[in-house]
Amino acid sequence: MKIKPLKDRVVVKFSSEELEKTPGGIYVPDVAKEKPQKGTVVEIGSEVKEVKVGDTVLFDKYAGSKIKVDDVEYLIIKEEEILGIVEK
Incomplete structure (x- = not known):
């Protein structure tokens, strides 16, 4: 299944980072x-x-709405709720 957000919404896949010890x-x-x-x-x-x-x-x-599609967790969020872009 594919999600197509409307207007100013963005679909974000959560990053899976290792646990901090x-x-x-x-x-x-x-x-x-x-x-x-x-x-x-x-x-x-x-x-x-x-x-x-x-x-x-x-x-x-607490931004956006969490959804789960095919056992993968996503967030649908308004663009204005994004705090910043991580540059590599």
């Missing part, structure tokens, strides 16, 4: 950290101007 040996999942979330843009709507497919973007933990 504390000096005490405890693994901290990303959801427990107070930092922006990161993902890769997989589809964009017709009115999106700043980002393109393939960009890695940062967004707030």
